[in-house]
Amino acid sequence: MLGLPKGQVFLVPWTEQWEIEFKEEERKIRSEINDSILAIHHIGSTARQGLSAKPIIDIAIEIKLFEEEIHCVPGLVKIGYS
Secondary structure: OOOOOOOOOOOEOOOOHHHHHHHHHHHHHHHHHHHHEEEEEEEOHHHOOOOOEOOOOEEEEEEOOHHHHHHHHHHHHHOOOO
16 A cells, blocks of 8 residues: 555555565666666655655655756656645
8 A cells, every 4th residue: 555545544564565666666767867866765764664654655856956956847747646
């Protein structure tokens, strides 16, 4: 399971599926804004093997220049981020 029902918060045991989901999101992000990216990181509790967590994948994107962030927004919106 990925995500939480509206108004609910709970923890679930760590699963390898979270790493698979991160890799898929990383692929989507790179396909849209690759020219600006230095690195993409899976962060937060779902990134820590063996740690229970809310089933939400946290992602940090490093870009070359802060000023380039405005050019990244349309690509991220296109793949479902807000």
